[in-house]
Amino acid sequence: MINVEPYRIKVVEPLRVSTRAQRQVALEAAGYNTFLLRSEDVFIDLLTDSGTSAMSSDQWAAMMRGDEAYAGSRSFFALEEAVRDVYGFPYVVPTHQGRGAEHLLSKILIKPGQYTPGNMYFTTTRAHQELAGATFVDVIGDAAHDATAPGDFKGDVDLAKLEKLIADVGPSQIAYVNVAVTVNMAGGQPVSLANLRAVSQLCHRHGILLWSDATRCAENAYFVQQREPGYADVPVAEILRQMMDCFDGCTMSGKKDNLVNIGGFLAMRDETILQHARELVVLYEGMPSYGGMAGRDMEAMATGIREMVDDDYIGHRVGQVAYLGGLLLEAGVPIAQPVGGHGVFLDARRFLPHLTQDAYPAQSLAAQLYLDSGVRAMERGIVSAGRDPRTGRNHTPHLELVRLTVPRRVYTDRHLEVVAESVIRLWDARAGIGGLEMTYEPATLRFFTARFRPLAGAGGH
Numbered sequence: 001m002i003n004v005e006p007y008r009i010k011v012v013e014p015l016r017v018s019t020r021a022q023r024q025v026a027l028e029a030a031g032y033n034t035f036l037l038r039s040e041d042v043f044i045d046l047l048t049d050s051g052t053s054a055m056s057s058d059q060w061a062a063m064m065r066g067d068e069a070y071a072g073s074r075s076f077f078a079l080e081e082a083v084r085d086v087y088g089f090p091y092v093v094p095t096h097q098g099r100g101a102e103h104l105l106s107k108i109l110i111k112p113g114q115y116t117p118g119n120m121y122f123t124t125t126r127a128h129q130e131l132a133g134a135t136f137v138d139v140i141g142d143a144a145h146d147a148t149a150p151g152d153f154k155g156d157v158d159l160a161k162l163e164k165l166i167a168d169v170g171p172s173q174i175a176y177v178n179v180a181v182t183v184n185m186a187g188g189q190p191v192s193l194a195n196l197r198a199v200s201q202l203c204h205r206h207g208i209l210l211w212s213d214a215t216r217c218a219e220n221a222y223f224v225q226q227r228e229p230g231y232a233d234v235p236v237a238e239i240l241r242q243m244m245d246c247f248d249g250c251t252m253s254g255k256k257d258n259l260v261n262i263g264g265f266l267a268m269r270d271e272t273i274l275q276h277a278r279e280l281v282v283l284y285e286g287m288p289s290y291g292g293m294a295g296r297d298m299e300a301m302a303t304g305i306r307e308m309v310d311d312d313y314i315g316h317r318v319g320q321v322a323y324l325g326g327l328l329l330e331a332g333v334p335i336a337q338p339v340g341g342h343g344v345f346l347d348a349r350r351f352l353p354h355l356t357q358d359a360y361p362a363q364s365l366a367a368q369l370y371l372d373s374g375v376r377a378m379e380r381g382i383v384s385a386g387r388d389p390r391t392g393r394n395h396t397p398h399l400e401l402v403r404l405t406v407p408r409r410v411y412t413d414r415h416l417e418v419v420a421e422s423v424i425r426l427w428d429a430r431a432g433i434g435g436l437e438m439t440y441e442p443a444t445l446r447f448f449t450a451r452f453r454p455l456a457g458a459g460g461h
């Protein structure tokens with residue numbers, strides 16, 4: 001059957017198509033950084049799937065039930081119940097978004113000098129770990145760093161790498177192990193349940209806590225259902241529970257799989273960690289019963305948590321991303337493969353082989369895509385990777401990608417066809433695309449606000 005939307009559209013938001021001349025002005029004003037564009041200058045916004053979902057009629061109705069009490073809000077208990085039912089964690093501390101939960105967790109679990117292994121870094125996660133004095137160690141399988149390598153579960157942890165780290169530094173020097181499901185920076189690649197169980201056994205044998213970045217956990221559960229032997233007939237909701245059973249807790253950016261525009265949480269099994277989190281959340285976020293969220297936002301999130309594990313919803317969502325990937329593959333455009341859960345990632349190394357990484361090929365490709373059609377994408381390469389805090393040198397990730405992130409329930413397949421058309425046009429004209437140089441570099445998370453200009457003599461402008 002074709003991948004039909006399991007919903008109909010009740011509210012629409014007009015889009016404006018700009019001219020190339022208008023986009024040239026906007027791009028220069030934004031310093032060739034798509035993060036600095038104004039949304040009204042964008043036609044199809046694939047910057048991120050974060051906080052950009054369309055809420056359901058049930059979620060909007062839930063907003064009206066929001067209990068805005070400063071303490072003991074009914075909406076908090078609705079959220080707690082949804083987290084217990086769907087994730088299986090008994091305790092939850094709401095935060096304003098995912099990084100709020102990462103901040104609390106890093107402060108609670110990390111002693112300076114410790115290590116925080118994970119299956120590839122994520123920008124905000126690693127930044128909070130480093131701020132708390134930890135050193136991040138990448139223990140993902142090598143295939144994840146190769147955009148062309150095949151593999152159903154390229155997000156899997158390489159157990160040998162993790163075992164070696166434990167042997168080298170000793171279990172007491174590992175603050176916790178963090179496993180993201182799916183792996184955003186690897187292109188939305190999933191982790192298998194078999195791997196999660198093996199990592200859980202290894203960690204717990206050594207008395208090491210295992211935490212999940214569960215931001216896109218429903219997408220991961222869907223891939224398990226589709227790809228891992230034995231799960232084809234198991235509902236996504238059940239698979240998600242089995243995944244979460246492997247962990248001591250999770251951080252969650254509700255802005256992705258929870259289908260809300262703002263919010264996040266830290267969930268756990270351990271009461272001591274809960275107590276510590278409640279002490280810190282009042283300092284940094286708000287009372288433990290709202291943690292930076294309005295009551296109505298907690299209601300919408302509680303409803304979204306239940307919707308995200310609906311098999312029809314998640315099948316259509318991941319299928320839509322695959323549709324865009326398929327259009328590009330058919331035209332021979334180099335993308336990270338297999339296509340992941342939340343977006344299609346253009347492989348800028350193969351797209352622009354005439355540019356070296358210090359000419360920011362992915363940043364430049366994202367800028368050219370905007371110029372061509374008003375489609376906004378995001379760099380996920382050397383700019384996002386930032387600098388090593390100890391040496392001050394640039395991280396030089398093997399993956400140099402442009403992320404076309406698909407918001408949930410927002411765009412139609414026709415929109416995605418326009419995106420594909422524009423990317424294919426650039427692919428045909430790739431020889432004329434030049435590089436960029438950075439003119440402003442902020443100290444942390446530079447990709448958000450850095451500014452660029454075309455390299456002198458560069459073509460494509």
Ligand code: F0G
Pocket residue numbers: 047048049050097098099100122124125180184213215216252253254255263264
């Ligand atoms: N973990 C992952 C895997 C993420 O993708 C994000 C956010 C976070 C944590 C932080 O959550 O934004 O709610 O504070 N990713 C967004 C993105 C920004 O565009 O991929 P947050």
